[in-house]
Amino acid sequence: MLTFSTVIFVILAVVTLGAALAVVTMKNVFHAALMLVLAFFGVAGFYVLLEANFFAAAQVLVYIGAISILIIFAVMLTRGVTMARPNNEQSGAVATASAVLFVLIVVLVGPWKINFPGFAPLNLPARAFGAPPEFKMAVQAVSPDALQRLGRALVDQYMVAFLLAGVLLLLAMIGAVWVARERKLVEIVKERREMAAEEAAAAVPPAPAAEAVATTDAHH
Amino acid sequence: MNELLLVLPPLIFALGGVVLLMVDLAIPRERKSLTAGMAAVVSAAAALCAILQWGLAGSGFQGMISVDGVALALDALVGVIGVMTIGLSLRYNALRGILRGEFFVLMLFSLSGMALIGHAANLLTIFLAIELLSIPLYVLSGIARPRLDSEESAMKYFLLGAFASGFLVFGMALVYGATGQLSLTGIARTLITSTSVPLLVVGAALMLVGLGFKVAAAPFHMWTPDVYQGAPTTVTAFMSTATKAAGFVALLRVFGVALGDLANVWQPAFAALSALTMMIGNLGALTQINLKRMLAYSSIAHAGYLLMGLAAGGVSGVRGVVFYLPAYAAASLAAFAAMTAAHNGEEDQSISAYAGLSRTRPGWALVMAVAMLSLLGIPPTAGFVGKYMLFQSAIDVGLVPLAVIGVLTSVVSGYYYLRVIVTMYFEAPPEGVAVTKGNRLSLHWVTGAIAAAASIVLGILPAPLINAVTAGVTSIR
Numbered sequence: 001m002l003t004f005s006t007v008i009f010v011i012l013a014v015v016t017l018g019a020a021l022a023v024v025t026m027k028n029v030f031h032a033a034l035m036l037v038l039a040f041f042g043v044a045g046f047y048v049l050l051e052a053n054f055f056a057a058a059q060v061l062v063y064i065g066a067i068s069i070l071i072i073f074a075v076m077l078t079r080g081v082t083m084a085r086p087n088n089e090q091s092g093a094v095a096t097a098s099a100v101l102f103v104l105i106v107v108l109v110g111p112w113k114i115n116f117p118g119f120a121p122l123n124l125p126a127r128a129f130g131a132p133p134e135f136k137m138a139v140q141a142v143s144p145d146a147l148q149r150l151g152r153a154l155v156d157q158y159m160v161a162f163l164l165a166g167v168l169l170l171l172a173m174i175g176a177v178w179v180a181r182e183r184k185l186v187e188i189v190k191e192r193r194e195m196a197a198e199e200a201a202a203a204v205p206p207a208p209a210a211e212a213v214a215t216t217d218a219h220h
Numbered sequence: 221m222n223e224l225l226l227v228l229p230p231l232i233f234a235l236g237g238v239v240l241l242m243v244d245l246a247i248p249r250e251r252k253s254l255t256a257g258m259a260a261v262v263s264a265a266a267a268l269c270a271i272l273q274w275g276l277a278g279s280g281f282q283g284m285i286s287v288d289g290v291a292l293a294l295d296a297l298v299g300v301i302g303v304m305t306i307g308l309s310l311r312y313n314a315l316r317g318i319l320r321g322e323f324f325v326l327m328l329f330s331l332s333g334m335a336l337i338g339h340a341a342n343l344l345t346i347f348l349a350i351e352l353l354s355i356p357l358y359v360l361s362g363i364a365r366p367r368l369d370s371e372e373s374a375m376k377y378f379l380l381g382a383f384a385s386g387f388l389v390f391g392m393a394l395v396y397g398a399t400g401q402l403s404l405t406g407i408a409r410t411l412i413t414s415t416s417v418p419l420l421v422v423g424a425a426l427m428l429v430g431l432g433f434k435v436a437a438a439p440f441h442m443w444t445p446d447v448y449q450g451a452p453t454t455v456t457a458f459m460s461t462a463t464k465a466a467g468f469v470a471l472l473r474v475f476g477v478a479l480g481d482l483a484n485v486w487q488p489a490f491a492a493l494s495a496l497t498m499m500i501g502n503l504g505a506l507t508q509i510n511l512k513r514m515l516a517y518s519s520i521a522h523a524g525y526l527l528m529g530l531a532a533g534g535v536s537g538v539r540g541v542v543f544y545l546p547a548y549a550a551a552s553l554a555a556f557a558a559m560t561a562a563h564n565g566e567e568d569q570s571i572s573a574y575a576g577l578s579r580t581r582p583g584w585a586l587v588m589a590v591a592m593l594s595l596l597g598i599p600p601t602a603g604f605v606g607k608y609m610l611f612q613s614a615i616d617v618g619l620v621p622l623a624v625i626g627v628l629t630s631v632v633s634g635y636y637y638l639r640v641i642v643t644m645y646f647e648a649p650p651e652g653v654a655v656t657k658g659n660r661l662s663l664h665w666v667t668g669a670i671a672a673a674a675s676i677v678l679g680i681l682p683a684p685l686i687n688a689v690t691a692g693v694t695s696i697r
Contacts, residue, residue, distance in 0.1 A: 156282070157282045157284075158284070158344065159281065159282075159284075160281045160284040160285060160345060161284065161342075161344045161345060161348055164336075164345070164348040164349070164352060165348065167234060167329070167332075167352060168348065168351055168352060168355060170238075171326070171329055171352070171355045171356055171359075172355060174241070174322065174325070174326065174359070175326075175355060175356070175358065175359035178322055178359055178363070178365075179359065179362065179365065
């Protein structure tokens with residue numbers, strides 16, 4: 001029963017879950033980001049175990065290579081929050097809700113078979129607590145030329161969706177450029193002054209403050 | 221080549237957006253009205269194309285795309301809304317310093333997403349089309365950056381919108397898991413034999429949450445007042461009319477076409493949502509002193525009336541929805557047009573700022589009055605005919621309590637709609653406001669007048685549109 005892949009699966013599971021848990025419990029945001037990288041590596045390991053080599057490579061390239069690095073950049077560029085102690089008073093409630101939801105999904109949705117085309121029917125409780133061979137059986141149907149078929153489907157059957165995704169990326173880019181566009185020094189100085197006025201207005205609540213806020217609306 | 225004909229109107233919007241994006245680079249900052257003009261031409265061309273294609277039906281792109289009467293009606297409607305929004309944008313955006321090329325480019329892309337929803341024959345296409353309409357709107361609502369209210373609006377819309385998209389795509393995944401199908405007709409076909417009904421129901425519920433957010437139905441309406449208030453008014457006008465139309469067509473395609481056989485499960489949910497939305501929208505509007513916020517609640521309330529048509533279902537219910545969308549759009553555009561016109565420069569959004577408008581700006585007061593009457597549903601306006609059709613369809617299928625709630629909440633809505641008219645006509649204008657004898661003939665005025673005129677014409681002569689809509693609805697595939 002205790003096959004080689006089972007051992008690897010257990011190790012990967014412990015590493016992934018441990019790292020994921022560390023992401024949400026660590027006080028230092030930077031350390032949390034590094035733990036996220038570890039968790040992503042664990043998931044990539046699962047893909048290897050499932051013989052989905054392409055997904056493993058994509059996981060490493062996209063999540064570890066790009067997204068994690070982006071997060072780390074963001075953390076380092078915003079020094080103010082790196083060592084912040086965000087006091088989350090709802091963690092207990094969230095933990096309870098997550099546990100309840102997990103059990104509900106396993107108990108309610110689990111018993112019904114999910115039929116993905118080309119896959120053997122899956123049974124959720126077995127997936128959640130069972131051994132990896134069941135996983136393996138599920139993906140065997142798509143090997144070995146899965147990658148070629150995926151590529152061909154993208155430009156054939158799913159061409160419209162592929163093109164639309166391209167347009168979406170273009171839009172996200174336009175939007176990001178707009179939001180982060182360079183502004184003239186005059187604009188920035190004016191903005192700072194208005195923010196200062198607003199803060200002053202917030203500090204002194206009575207009548208004159210309301211007028212100060214009103215004048216800040218006179219942008220552009 | 222023939223397949224391209226099936227998506228011609230959305231394609232015109234998207235290609236126009238791409239071309240305009242590049243052409244705009246060559247247009248100097250102070251002549252952006254040229255960009256606006258070109259965007260209006262693209263929008264009008266797409267609407268015209270949809271009208272010329274009327275009667276076309278078919279599917280293509282390996283079942284990803286289809287076309288029917290409702291798709292073409294949506295194309296034409298959003299195209300016209302696009303042209304009218306651009307008509308309002310020129311003056312308002314210039315006053316606000318946001319007459320920028322990106323504004324019109326993003327709008328065209330958003331329009332292409334809206335139009336594509338009608339043509340989508342696959343859950344994948346529907347999801348991508350909804351994202352295509354949403355992402356430009358997130359940017360548009362924040363386009364008056366660094367104004368704080370506009371930034372707040374964009375931030376709230378983006379966060380909640382992304383969350384709603386998560387619900388939508390998760391629901392789609394569950395439906396796919398239950399049926400093994402992504403195409404709408406494929407889902408409809410396997411629905412009968414599916415062994416995972418609970419999974420289907422959970423999936424449908426999640427999709428309803430996601431789409432309910434897009435059409436601002438209660439209890440997923442929380443974002444609406446803040447986002448509508450903070451966004452530039454032209455963007456708000458665009459959102460409240462075109463997005464609502466696209467969202468309802470998405471609901472129609474997912475629930476009507478794909479999950480039609482599951483109607484006995486989701487129709488009670490639609491009826492409950494409808495009742496809740498009508499009550500929350502109309503009661504929420506009662507206490508508003510800010511006109512833009514009041515119109516936001518009014519928009520929620522109208523989502524409730526429209527949901528009633530979907531809850532009733534059948535040709536008569538869907539016909540009511542498809543008729544009410546342009547009727548609501550005309551009245552809403554007229555109201556926003558009057559709102560942006562009544563003040564130069566900085567707009568004062570409080571209702572009391574419109575006191576005595578009948579003396580200072582008689583033309584705009586009339587436009588606003590017509591808009592309010594149509595939103596309220598007083599004959600002979602389009603709003604009356606639309607509401608009549610929706611309530612009738614609900615009574616026909618035995619949803620009498622829902623129709624009663626609709627009538628009662630409409631009566632309640634009279635208070636806040638008529639209050640605007642009373643303020644405009646029977647209160648003295650504030651000191652020092654210049655009285656203008658007649659309106660200068662401007663593009664802005666023409667746009668507002670057309671919207672108000674459409675509200676009345678559709679109310680007096682609704683038959684041609686009703687006939688066209690009925691033909692469109694019976695051709696749904």
